Every structure is written in C-alpha cells, then in structure tokens.
Amino acid sequence: MSKREEAKAERRRRIVVAARELIRETGDVGLSMRAIAARAGVSLTTPYNLFGSKRTIVVAVLEDVREFHERFSSLHQVGAVDRIFHAVSISLSYYAEDPDFYRTLWTEALDMSGKEIRADLITPQRYAFWWALISEAAREGALLPGIDLDLLLRNLDLVFGSVMLTWVLGGIGVDDLEPAVGFGYALALRGAATAESQPRIEKRLMEYQKQLVKRRKKAVAFVPA
Amino acid sequence: MSKREEAKAERRRRIVVAARELIRETGDVGLSMRAIAARAGVSLTTPYNLFGSKRTIVVAVLEDVREFHERFSSLHQVGAVDRIFHAVSISLSYYAEDPDFYRTLWTEALDMSGKEIRADLITPQRYAFWWALISEAAREGALLPGIDLDLLLRNLDLVFGSVMLTWVLGGIGVDDLEPAVGFGYALALRGAATAESQPRIEKRLMEYQKQLVKRRKKAVAFVPA
DNA sequence: GCACTTCTTCGAACATGTTCTAAGATTTTT
DNA sequence: AAAAATCTTAGAACATGTTCGAAGAAGTGC
Numbered sequence: 001m002s003k004r005e006e007a008k009a010e011r012r013r014r015i016v017v018a019a020r021e022l023i024r025e026t027g028d029v030g031l032s033m034r035a036i037a038a039r040a041g042v043s044l045t046t047p048y049n050l051f052g053s054k055r056t057i058v059v060a061v062l063e064d065v066r067e068f069h070e071r072f073s074s075l076h077q078v079g080a081v082d083r084i085f086h087a088v089s090i091s092l093s094y095y096a097e098d099p100d101f102y103r104t105l106w107t108e109a110l111d112m113s114g115k116e117i118r119a120d121l122i123t124p125q126r127y128a129f130w131w132a133l134i135s136e137a138a139r140e141g142a143l144l145p146g147i148d149l150d151l152l153l154r155n156l157d158l159v160f161g162s163v164m165l166t167w168v169l170g171g172i173g174v175d176d177l178e179p180a181v182g183f184g185y186a187l188a189l190r191g192a193a194t195a196e197s198q199p200r201i202e203k204r205l206m207e208y209q210k211q212l213v214k215r216r217k218k219a220v221a222f223v224p225a
Numbered sequence: 226m227s228k229r230e231e232a233k234a235e236r237r238r239r240i241v242v243a244a245r246e247l248i249r250e251t252g253d254v255g256l257s258m259r260a261i262a263a264r265a266g267v268s269l270t271t272p273y274n275l276f277g278s279k280r281t282i283v284v285a286v287l288e289d290v291r292e293f294h295e296r297f298s299s300l301h302q303v304g305a306v307d308r309i310f311h312a313v314s315i316s317l318s319y320y321a322e323d324p325d326f327y328r329t330l331w332t333e334a335l336d337m338s339g340k341e342i343r344a345d346l347i348t349p350q351r352y353a354f355w356w357a358l359i360s361e362a363a364r365e366g367a368l369l370p371g372i373d374l375d376l377l378l379r380n381l382d383l384v385f386g387s388v389m390l391t392w393v394l395g396g397i398g399v400d401d402l403e404p405a406v407g408f409g410y411a412l413a414l415r416g417a418a419t420a421e422s423q424p425r426i427e428k429r430l431m432e433y434q435k436q437l438v439k440r441r442k443k444a445v446a447f448v449p450a
Numbered sequence: 451g452c453a454c455t456t457c458t459t460c461g462a463a464c465a466t467g468t469t470c471t472a473a474g475a476t477t478t479t480t
Numbered sequence: 481a482a483a484a485a486t487c488t489t490a491g492a493a494c495a496t497g498t499t500c501g502a503a504g505a506a507g508t509g510c
Contacts, residue, residue, distance in 0.1 A: 004477055004486075011488095032466060043489045045469085054467065111337060112393060144427070148434050150441075155409055159380075162387035168337060184380055188409075191416030191430070202369070205416070209373050216375075229456075229507055236458090257496060268459045270499085279497065 012050050014040040020061045023104045031104065058108035063123050065105070069094055070129045080137035081189060081197065085182060085204060087133065088160075092178045099174040106164040122157055130156070142197035152192050159184035179211040237275050239265040245286045253329045283333040288348050290330070294319055295354045305362035306414060306422065310407060310429060312358065313385075317403045324399040331389045347382055355381070367422035377417050384409035404436035 001009070018039035022031050033054055037044045051057045073087035095102045130153050137143055143152070163180045166172050172180055186205035190198050243264035247256050258279055262269045276282045298312035320327045355378050362368055368377070388405045391397050397405055411430035415423050 002477080007476085008487085033468080034466080043491095045490085046488060048468070049487070107337060110335070110390070112332060112335065146431055146434075148438055151408060151434055151437055152412070155384075155412055158384065158387040158391065158409065161390065162383040165335070165386065165390065166383065183376060184383065184413075187377070187380055187416035188412045189416065191412035191414065191418075191426075193416075195420065201416075206371055209371075209376055212376055213373055227507080232506085233457085258498080259496080270460085271458060273498070274457070 008050065011040070011042055011046060015042065015047050015050065015057060016060050016064065019057050020064070023061070024098075024101055027100050028104045028107065031108065055108060055111055058105060058111075062105050062109045063126065065094070065102075066091070067123075067125055067129075070126065073129075079142065079200075080133055080140050081142050081193075081201060084133050084137065084156075084189070085185065087129075088181055088185060089178060092181065095177055096174055103168060103174075107168045110161070110165055110168060122154075127153070142194060143192050144194055147192045152188070155188055156185055159188060173215075176212065176215060179208040179215075182208040183212060233275065236265070236267055236271060240267065240272050240275065240282060241285050241289065244282050245289070248286070248329045249323075249326055252325050253332065256329065256333065280333060280336055283330060283336075287330050287334050288351065290319070290327075291316070292348075292350050292354075295351065298354075304367065304425075305358055305365050306367050306418075306426060309358050309362065309381075309414070310410065312354075313406055313410060314403060317406065320402055321399055328393060328399075332393045335386070335390055335393060347379075352378070367419060368417050369419055372417045377413070380413055381410055384413060398440075401437065401440060404433040404440075407433040408437060 015036060018036050019031065022035055022039060026035075033047060034044055036054075036057065037047055040047070047054075047057060051060070069091040070087065073090040131149070134143075134149050134153050134156075138147075138149055143149075160181055163172075163177065163184060166180070167174070167177060183205065186201055186208060190201040190205060193201055240261060243261050244256065247260055247264060251260075258272060259269055261279075261282065262272055265272070272279075272282060276285070294316040295312065298315040356374070359368075359374050359378050359381075363372075363374055368374075385406055388397075388402065388409060391405070392399070392402060408430065411426055411433060415426040415430060418426055
C-alpha cells in the first residue's frame, strides 16, 4: 500500500474511532460531523471524502462491534439451530449492558436522510459467520432441503434489523429485544425447518412468546374484541 | 365537536392532502415542511402544532393509502391464508404502478432524524383488517393453537416494514417487492402453521424463492464457497 | 359584551448534514 | 529537483427540520 493510501487508511480509522468514542461518551447528541471531524483531527470535509456520509461512518462502527460480538458467539452447542439462538442472545446481552450506545448506533445506521443508495447492512465477515451457522443447520437436516440459505439468512437479518428499528422508534424496550428477535427468528426458522426439527424450534417460539406476552400489558392495546 | 376542534381537523386534513399531493407531484424533493405548509395554506408553525413532526404527517398519508388498498383486498378466496397473500399482492400492485410515490412515502415514514418517540406504524383500522384475516386463518385451524395472533400479526408487519426499508435503501428493486414480502410472510406463516396447512404455504414459499433467486444474479454475491 | 383561553401567525433563529471553492501540503512521477 | 497529481484544509454557504417569542385572531364561558 502506498504511503498515500496508508495515510488515508489511518485517517479512516481515526474517524471511525472518533465516532465510536463520541457515541459512547455523549450518545445521540454530540455525534455531529463537526464533532467527529474535530475529534479525529481532520477537517469537516475529510470524512465526506473518505466515507461519503455520516451514515456510512456509523455503519462502519456498527460492523466493528457486531464482528466483535460474533467472536464470542460460536461456542459449542448441541445443535446448529440452538447455536443460532445462542449467537443472538450473546449479541443482545451486549445491548443490554450499554443500551444507549447501541441505540444511538442503530438510530444513525437506520437513518436515511441522505439519498445515497447504500443498501448493504451486512459485511462479508458477518455474512460468513451466519452462513456457517445456517449451512450447518442445513447439513444436520434441520432445514427444508429446497430452501435457499442465502435468502433465509437475509430474512433473519431483516428480522433483526426491523426489531432494531422498532426499538429505535420506541416501540419496545431493551428488555424486549431478545424475546422479540427470538420470536421472529423462531418463526422464520420453524418456517424453514423440516418436520423433525420443528418441535424443538416450536418450544423456543412459545418461550419467547410467553416473555413477550407477559410484558405486553402496558402496551397500547387496540386489539379488537 | 366544538367549532375550534373542527377548524383544527380541517387544517389537519388540508395538511395531509397537501403532503400527499406534493409527494405525487414533486417526489422526494419538494416535500419540505415549508412547502407543505404553504400548500395547505397554513404557517410553518402549524403543522408542528398539529402533528409534531414531518414524519407524523407522512405516516398519516401512508395510513390513508394503506387503508385504501385494503378496501380492495378482502375479496373472497379459498382459504384465509391465501387471502393474506392476496392482500399483500394487491397492496404491492399499487406500489408497482407508482413506485416513486410509495418510495418517497416510506422513505420519510421510516426516517428517524427527529428523536420523537413515535412507534406505532399501525393504526386500529389496519390492525383490525389484518386481525380479521389472521384470526380467520386460526379459526380454520391453519395456525398453531398456542400461537399469539397479536404477535404473529406484528411480526408480519415487521417483515413488511423491513422489506420497505430495504427497498428504500436501494437493496432491491420494485419488482422484487412482492416476492420479497411474500417470502418473508410465507416463512413466518409456515412457522406458525399446523402440519396440515404447511404444505400449501411451503408451495408459496418455494414460488417466491424461485422468483427471488432468478433476479439475484446481478446482486453482489459474496456467498462463500 | 368582556375577559380568558387557545391556537395561529410571522419572523427570526438554531442545528446540522452536506457541498463548494480556493489555497496549501504531501506524495508520486518525470 | 521540478512538475503533476491527489488530498486536505479552512471557511463559507445552503437546505431544511425544528423551536421560540411576541402579537393577533377566533372561540368559549361568565
């Protein structure tokens, strides 16, 4: 890598670090481009040269932390399906420890004020992680033979993202995150599962459901009679 | 209703209409609060008094059009589950006819720049509509007896919303909307279905999958070997 | 009919993401 | 070492969501 590119990479790194620290310290407020640039020791224009937008920077931070989570998620577990739920649980335990940090992260990551077309909220590394889990589940015969694993994986990611969106919008509390994601995952996985593996997933489904129903009391209930 | 309240309601109505027309005519650009206010014949401050934020206004427009869709979606169909997919198909056919309009709508509806806590992207009317469909499916014995219909309904709505988010972010094209939503719905519904009703849903699942896979060729493929 | 309440209005202001321009520094190429 | 290329920088500017304060209009209750 040329000296120029290296300096650029260093600036990039400093910007991401600055953003992460600012979120940690000041949360939502305080995470302005001017603040990020100042903290990274670059001018306001530079982050736009290197990333293009604020959202891109935040997504980079988000990917960093998600990869960090995943390093501790691949522990041995009985079956691949259980490992999927376990990985989710690990990730969300970090969220529970520092909700403000992660909430800010997702708030900005899901922000689409800018009109830049930038779809991928998933990096090759994360993709590979989940692919390993899901394809192992398929190899174990837990999933329908005909199902497309790529689509299933993306669907799970979509569920995760939409629960985050709900959280960000104030629809659920941080304590509901795990059951909410778990319920969505269980529903989709049972939908993709073979008859033999369904009972085990159904059990999880009902557990998560119980947790969610318990907390629903205070929610606005416009359930028709 | 007092005269005061009536005038307020009238202003409210005019604001929503102004927003809808502006989206129709100018799309994303041109939908500024100043433009909405001017078109509605009120001052810039008034929409904030009546709605609180731009997003709230757009969500009101979105609800309007979704209720409109649903009026044509409850046509007779063999089974309740099929009717669910049919309703989705009807809705999305409107999207296909006027993608710009709906894309702008969802872009703004999913925008969370403001920090207002405003979760509900679902109104009592829409809730009732979907509740009717889902509870009928349950009555027909298509769904697991133990499943909580409220949670299932919200999960489907979440899937819908996240597909819209993906669309808005440029991840998929308007032609992919129906198979993408259909796939997600089929996955979740099969996950909530009894063994007897699963084969029928599985058939749909595979149909949607086929459509999605066909179009995936050009997408960035970082599928590991 | 008068005082009170409640909004609306007008105008200004603020915050912040993003862009633009001209000048300057650093690296690469010749 | 000179010249060219590539970024960065400083600073201003723009667009736009949102808020604020003071003044005014309209409805409501006595």
